Amino acid sequence: MRDRGRILIGLLIFLILMTFPVWYNALNGVSVMQEPELATKNVPGKDKCVNTAEYMRQNHMNLLNQWRDTVVRQDVRVYTTVDGRKFNMSLTNTCLDCHPNRENFCNRCHNYLAVNPYCWDCHVDPQDPKVLAAKEPR
Numbered sequence: 001m002r003d004r005g006r007i008l009i010g011l012l013i014f015l016i017l018m019t020f021p022v023w024y025n026a027l028n029g030v031s032v033m034q035e036p037e038l039a040t041k042n043v044p045g046k047d048k049c050v051n052t053a054e055y056m057r058q059n060h061m062n063l064l065n066q067w068r069d070t071v072v073r074q075d076v077r078v079y080t081t082v083d084g085r086k087f088n089m090s091l092t093n094t095c096l097d098c099h100p101n102r103e104n105f106c107n108r109c110h111n112y113l114a115v116n117p118y119c120w121d122c123h124v125d126p127q128d129p130k131v132l133a134a135k136e137p138r
Helices: 004-028 053-074 091-098 102-113 129-135
Strands: 078-080 086-088
Touching: 053 091, 086 091
Parallel strands: none
Antiparallel strands: 078 086
């Protein structure tokens, strides 16, 4: 019975240490994700995305992986939507046609979620300053 004070102090210290991350984030404020910039280039015939916004938020990575596998392994390059619209299965020639600013569209979510997709290991961002400089006539 004499250890009651020590036990209570130990439990209090334990609770403080275990809940410290929650209190720390609550007091410092957790960053809020900026909404991706959805401005499109008004490309003729591409007034709608290949799927709904909700679907694309949750499944775009699966769709892009499916496109990659289909193009590379089966040499099928046209994606037909449920409503019959046809799209070229291409990150740079389809997605970036309507969402050209990678920094304001892709990276806002990816940075917030701390994910580093490997799309750009092979693909070239057409808006990259290095790519734009290489396109300029000399």
